Amino acid sequence: MPEGTVEVELIRGHGLKDVETFGRSDPYAIICIGSEKHTSRIIHDGGKNPIWNQSFLIDIPDGPQELDIEIFDQERHGVDEKMGSVSINLSELFLLKKSPACKYEVQLPNGNHHGELEIALKFFPKVHNGSLEVHLMEGHGLMDADIFGKSDPYAIIYCQKESQKSKVIDGTTHPLWNQSFTFNVDSEITDIFVKLFDKDDLGADDPLGSFVVPLNKVFTEGHVPPTRYKVTGPLGQPQGEVSLALKFTPWC
Ligand SMILES: [Ca+2]
Numbered sequence: 001m002p003e004g005t006v007e008v009e010l011i012r013g014h015g016l017k018d019v020e021t022f023g024r025s026d027p028y029a030i031i032c033i034g035s036e037k038h039t040s041r042i043i044h045d046g047g048k049n050p051i052w053n054q055s056f057l058i059d060i061p062d063g064p065q066e067l068d069i070e071i072f073d074q075e076r077h078g079v080d081e082k083m084g085s086v087s088i089n090l091s092e093l094f095l096l097k098k099s100p101a102c103k104y105e106v107q108l109p110n111g112n113h114h115g116e117l118e119i120a121l122k123f124f125p126k127v128h129n130g131s132l133e134v135h136l137m138e139g140h141g142l143m144d145a146d147i148f149g150k151s152d153p154y155a156i157i158y159c160q161k162e163s164q165k166s167k168v169i170d171g172t173t174h175p176l177w178n179q180s181f182t183f184n185v186d187s188e189i190t191d192i193f194v195k196l197f198d199k200d201d202l203g204a205d206d207p208l209g210s211f212v213v214p215l216n217k218v219f220t221e222g223h224v225p226p227t228r229y230k231v232t233g234p235l236g237q238p239q240g241e242v243s244l245a246l247k248f249t250p251w252c
Pocket residue numbers: 020024025026073074075076
């Protein structure tokens with residue numbers, strides 16, 4: 001899942017379970033994504049239909065995709081009592097970037113549902129600025145697409161709208177490129193795409209397959225040691241592997 005900031009707008013509760021013995025509950029919410037935790041204000045005597053209208057900005061690293069909201073009744077004496085919880089899977093938000101206000105069913109500690117929370121969500125993917133170095137090392141067991149002799153493989157590396165082409169290694173399914181490419185990155189990019197071809201003198205070059213290289217690790221750690229990526233053909237069939245290493249240097 002992408003790195004970025006999630007905006008959680010906690011609007012209000014509808015028909016929550018009032019757990020107060022005398023008077024009305026004093027609801028507040030604890031909002032969690034991964035290890036990030038935020039607490040809302042307490043709506044004193046808010047009862048079943050508390051109105052928060054409160055927004056939270058939560059920075060998330062690559063990884064967590066679940067938003068958990070727990071609602072409690074604040075107590076002057078003793079332990080706050082749980083009024084229920086809502087869990088929202090964020091994978092759709094990461095794709096659409098925005099989820100308008102809607103009601104989510106509240107689950108009670110006993111597993112039953114009681115009431116709803118109205119929540120709106122936004123996602124702001126992290127923009128990466130820097131220089132990405134792709135070190136294309138070698139291919140292993142690539143497809144043979146020549147009738148006489150073996151393939152003459154080369155790679156085209158796509159980074160956003162830019163692409164760069166490697167040299168052609170003649171007559172082998174285990175090409176040793178050992179070549180570096182530098183791309184300037186200035187966007188919400190999450191991966192690069194590599195296409196392989198067999199260079200032919202007559203007619204169009206034959207496609208040998210392609211693979212995707214996720215960039216999350218290089219963005220967090222600065223480099224990724226030589227790693228093998230599985231090459232797949234147009235129908236998803238395995239077509240050998242390519243090893244490459246990555247380095248990312250952010251602009252200050
Ligand atoms: Ca209370």
